[in-house]
Amino acid sequence: MSDILFTSEVVIPAPREAAFSSFGTGPWAGWFFNAQFDHLRPGALVRLALPMGAARAAVEGTARVQRVIPGQRIVLLHETPWRGRVVLDFAPDDGGTRVRLVTSVEHSSLAPLARMLGADLDQVDDPDEDVVRIGLLTSYSGSAGVFGRAVENCARLAVDEINAERGVNGTPLRLVVGDDATEPSTGLRELRRMHLRHHVDMVIAVHTSATLDAVRPYARRVGLPYFYTPVNEGGRHAGRLFRWGEVPEDQLRKAVPAMMREHSSRGWYVVGNDYSWPRAVGACARRTVLAEGGRLLGERYVPLSSRDFSPVLEEIERSGAELVVNSLVGGDAAAFERQLYAAGLRQRVRSIGTLLDEATREHIGDEAAAGMWTVLGYFMDLPTEENREFLRRYRAAYGDYAPPVSSVTESVYEGIHLYARAARAAGTIEPASLLGALPGVSFDGPRGRVTVTGDGRLRQTLYLAEAVTGGFRIRGEQGLVNID
Template identity: 75%
Template sequence: MADILFTAEVTVPATRDAAYASFGGGRWADWTFDARTDDLRPGRTVRVAFPIGGTPLAGIARVHRVLPAQRIVLRHESPWRGRVIIDFEPDGPNTRVRLVTSVEDGSIAPLARLLGSDLAEDPDEPVVRIGLLTSYSGSAGVFGPAVENCARLAVDEINAENGVHGRPLRLITADDATSPATGLAELKRLHLRHHVDMVIAVHTSATLDAVRPYAKRVGLPYFYTPVNEGGKPAGRLFRWGEVPGEQLGQAVPAMMREHGGKGWYVIGNDYVWPRAVGACARRTVEDEGGRLLGERYVPLSTTDFDEVLESIEESDAELVVNSLVGGDAVAFERQLHAAGLRCRVRSFGALLDEATRDHIGDEAAEGMWSVLGYFMDLPTPENRDFISRYRARFGLAAPPVSSVTESVYEGIHLYARAAEAAGTIEPTSLVGALPGVSFTGPRGEVTVTPTGRLRQPLYLAEAVTGGFRIRAQQGLAGID
């Protein structure tokens, strides 16, 4: 069931075929929401900008169905979920374009927040409230839709098994907009207005630095599951993702052997995680007999990399460590390919997952390398079963799953198992029960270690048309 948000109708000064063909190319941006896409095949991503409060709000949709020159149906994924139907009708020499945009029931609350309102929770309702703090907009917005899907799948599975101590889990989402200040405000909202019992998070380490003091002060269990710069667990905050030393220790020697190059260049965003990747790259490249020929850090939401590409070309680097986030990584790799540098320069993406590869595109991403704990193409029965359930729940055109996004699925299952082991969701007891808790899921068996890290497999993969080719399992991450 979906509520209609709005309808609109405009006349485009072109034939129906020409109006249809213009979609995604930036013409007549008022009716296409400045839509940008490479093509209109089902499942392809579309970048849009909806006017909310007079300001364009970047979002992501995915092509669901097309009738050439007649209808385009999009599934809108972020910053809210819904459907956009665009019909093309002849109107003399022009074309009448009618848009119908709907919002799914579960997205009414996020949309209300965008419009300046909020819907509070009843603190006495007998549910376990899981706060999901992630990015639906900004540079890291490419991850949000699949993060939420994986979280909802875990919640559905746990609730089907009678929840936690007979209480169902309820997921409450929040968007940090890839902004540390917004992330802190959203965490406070989750805690004070929605009374969440824990938070599971996928956002930048810059946001983590902003929210950590508040989470510690109020005692919220906080599970941070994506790639990160490392560090020991502090109180009730846990970092469970892959860390630079584990990734680069596998990727650097393998890429030097494969491509025969020794000259490296580091490009990343200017905050704590990319700089930790850069510091680790300097050590690892030197240890492996290579040379670091350049290093550059740019602000989040950078879209123009001409100067960086000139620097890479002048340095004669053959290999690149890319620690840009989401949309920034997409812009850089697409521009590197367009500049003709891919023929001699290969990239390792510290955050190259399926969502980022999907937005970079098959041609521009081909030949990039990654080391993560999960890839959608893992040829295991557990992963095949997981992907089957994911597609059955969210559809064949749902955003791809990745290590970054699938990590919340395991994180929520580990939380539920720790709660069962502790006999309570009281934070001190629950956190005390975490060490030794295991879950066998899509990436294999994952276990919380005595020091609070997550022991998980690592896989070396290469981007190919349509996904990744798993080159090797590279041991375990999270070894104490």
């Protein structure tokens, strides 16, 4: 079916070259969706503030530059919170410049967009159709929205690969997507929709632990297997809930002393969002810093979707801290680190980001992120044949300008493959039998071999890495993480 088009025009009282250069700045920035970018070139990230009507606040979104004809045309590929295309044409008009904007929304994004606006275009699936329905709950807007599109891409890539091998026990997989918008109540509503209307057989999720706390009682009550794959605060699996991402202790136990040696510093500051995972990171940081002979000089937790970090930066400067543990999420982490850099503090303050992945690094920018550290289980820069082949397939499926893959987003790819292997081992997707077959299941993928342990966690290798221009430099392995 056809995409939906929206058009608008404005006359800017300036010559065409000047009007073109005003994209993203000056008095016309609002008409250009308040676009922000570091470079206007093909493949570059553009951050947008998308109007949602007079009664609703603007929604943060992202796009990629597809084409630039200097002075004449800008074409953006819209990534989040919906898929589409934005075309800006600049033409002379009586001494000024007429700018025509054409925005398209892909048909597949109409139902999610309608839900954001309070309408309902959702279809109800036939529960008797012979298909395995994989529910994907993630974020396309809000602080965690920086991950959403790549999460869906990686999930679809896994589904396509499994279906190419006759699915699960001869039954094809189908992906059903839900957007929590980094809001726990929205996440619960989306989970109910996927379960009641689309009859999902399991859920794989990349969202905040705040959303996990909101959806867990419902998932447990209805018996849904729930695979939560990003970084998290840890804890053994309960019932049909599995947490497979990196945990604070494994991230910080070697990175903290290594940073103290590298930078000859002992004073630390902890900043994070105010919910369970960042506070778990903070508690682990306190223990680790003190055990290594360091000093904790300050600690602050802020609400999700915070964007003004000037009070936090003032505290850091007053405290004399030279090392920071950053457990802010996505857009919040990017805003904090960009402001820290703009304030001139990066010269003496170094950060370790427990959720600093390729997407967050890109939003921070090359210069502002340079020198930050992180510990995760996957990086695009891993020099293995398996990873190179995975990235080749990813770009073949979604294009050279697809959003970057990261540990957060790649985790759903391996999570769906692990689910399929357990279902094949059990010979069924019946939850009790499938989950009983899960311990010991392995998958050799982009991050190497991952194995589900006896207590339902994931054994994987973690890597210490430093942000550099264009990506990450792997500084070393943290060793195999095994929480048996």
